[in-house]
């Protein structure tokens with residue numbers, strides 16, 4: 001009976017009710033779409049990053065955690081510390097006894113694969129074009145186990161690094177900048193004087209723009225020669241059984257090996273921070289939309305209550321309790337909320353599918369054709385619950401006000 | 416010819432009513448309206464009993480406290496407990512509806528009692544305009560919950576039919592004439608077969624013809640044994656009641672039986 005009264009009241013203001021419902025629908029739809037877009041973008045970034053750079057990287061340096069001695073002596077943050085005659089140590093950094101370490105790491109429970117690497121910069125020259133490459137010397141077989149680089153080739157074949165004596169696999173961005181194509185030979189020279197002519201045996205695209213525009217893979221031996229790091233391994237890349245757990249595994253490994261061991265989360269902390277900010281922005285914007293929708297509900301209900309003062313008085317006079325009156329008006333909020341949120345889920349889903357199909361070419365931090373929309377059931381639940389909660393909260397005040405009218409005062413006032 | 420009803424002490428009256436089973440009983444009713452400077456001692460110790468099957472009219476000058484008394488008798492309002500100095504009234508102000516001491520009831524219980532035992536009719540009809548005449552009459556039955564939806568609607572139809580509105584059951588309340596609306600309101604007050612019908616100037620907004628129609632309806636209801644207490648300024652209407660109570664300055668100054 002209470003529902004019936006609520007429904008009649010709502011349907012006597014069809015247009016306002018529809019506007020109110022539309023407000024809730026739009027806020028839910030926008031939340032779903034924005035959230036999907038943000039999450040899609042982030043998921044893509046994470047997957048590409050994790051898959052192309054590995055879960056954990058062990059570097060050939062101790063973690064610089066200790067405060068320098070001089071800073072201990074002069075703790076003021078702005079103290080000017082001048083060190084005279086400190087000689088840079090020429091010592092080449094490396095991981096000691098890498099083979100032994102790799103064997104040990106492979107024994108660890110969560111480690112799936114370990115790839116030895118030597119890294120360094122080299123200048124690439126092709127015709128008149130020149131650019132700096134970050135060279136990654138790898139064992140192709142191992143590297144394909146630690147990352148998905150083997151699957152990212154647009155042209156050529158990653159395994160050909162092994163077969164070709166002087167092969168190099170370059171990012172497609174590098175190929176674009178240099179104007180080099182598969183089979184072309186490019187000149188590589190390092191700062192330590194090493195130089196070689198390498199043949200392009202593969203062009204990859206990870207989708208992570210900074211990688212695609214700077215990285216080149218070579219056979220470990222060739223890279224060691226080019227970079228003048230004979231027999232040196234200065235980085236180990238690991239794949240684990242769960243990339244989400246990488247920070248925990250990395251900490252464990254670091255305490256074991258003593259080298260700075262970084263999870264992908266730590267290496268990409270800046271990006272992850274941006275994503276966290278993005279999330280906050282998404283919540284603020286869609287939250288604001290929901291609040292606006294809630295004000296719509298509040299407004300329509302306050303009007304409804306003021307219009308129904310006489311009804312409230314007579315209903316109370318023949319036995320309706322405060323609670324009955326409260327429900328009559330809360331129900332109206334609920335009806336608007338449920339209808340609006342329900343429609344919002346449907347329209348939101350539709351909107352996501354439309355956005356997904358939009359022919360948008362994206363090439364920023366990650367490269368993608370079309371907007372990346374990632375959905376999960378929780379976001380629908382979240383949107384529905386949030387919209388409902390907000391409309392419910394908005395209907396409580398008018399409903400309580402309605403319930404508090406004293407029938408005697410109303411009836412006296414009408415005379 | 417009119418007879419004076421002898422008025423005894425409040426306690427004596429209380430005892431009598433317990434024996435006779437009065438439908439309404441007011442004992443030393445006080446009501447102070449407003450607060451502070453504007454406080455107004457509107458009822459100054461009213462004692463009153465309304466027997467089953469009786470038809471009572473309350474008359475008196477404007478502002479004498481008739482409406483206030485009626486709201487208290489129907490449990491729509493509660494008596495004031497203490498005077499402006501903070502002293503409790505002796506004996507305490509009490510309203511008994513069908514033997515039930517309303518001061519013992521919570522707001523929800525009192526609302527339920529109104530639903531079951533009291534039917535109010537006011538000067539204004541207070542119909543819900545989105546609902547049909549029949550639905551308006553059925554609302555108190557829906558609230559009581561003793562009848563199914565169908566039964567309640569059927570009974571509402573019968574009530575309206577008895578009041579000459581059989582052809583307008585489905586008409587929305589705001590598309591009825593003023594006289595028709597007031598008759599729907601009377602039917603609604605009768606919905607749950609109340610122990611007493613309380614009417615505050617039920618003809619106050621009506622023309623002569625409709626006023627007479629309402630007066631006839633009241634007379635016929637009273638004849639069928641419906642207890643009625645009504646407030647009216649219409650002398651002719653009042654004289655059709657069996658008993659006329661006259662109020663002045665918040666007190667009963669006359670209580671006469673008509674013949």
Ligand SMILES: Nc1ncnc2c1ncn2[C@@H]1O[C@H](COP(=O)(O)OP(=O)(O)OP(=O)(O)O)[C@@H](O)[C@H]1O
Pocket residue numbers: 412448449450453454455457475476477478479480481482483484
């Ligand atoms: N909120 C209030 N505060 C103070 N005094 C009030 C308040 N409401 C009503 N009164 C006063 O109470 C008195 C009794 O009012 P009541 O409505 O019972 O009179 P009534 O006999 O029904 O008059 P009428 O014939 O005009 O309807 C009046 O003098 C009125 O001014």
Ligand SMILES: [Mg+2]
Pocket residue numbers: 481482483615
């Ligand atoms: Mg009055």
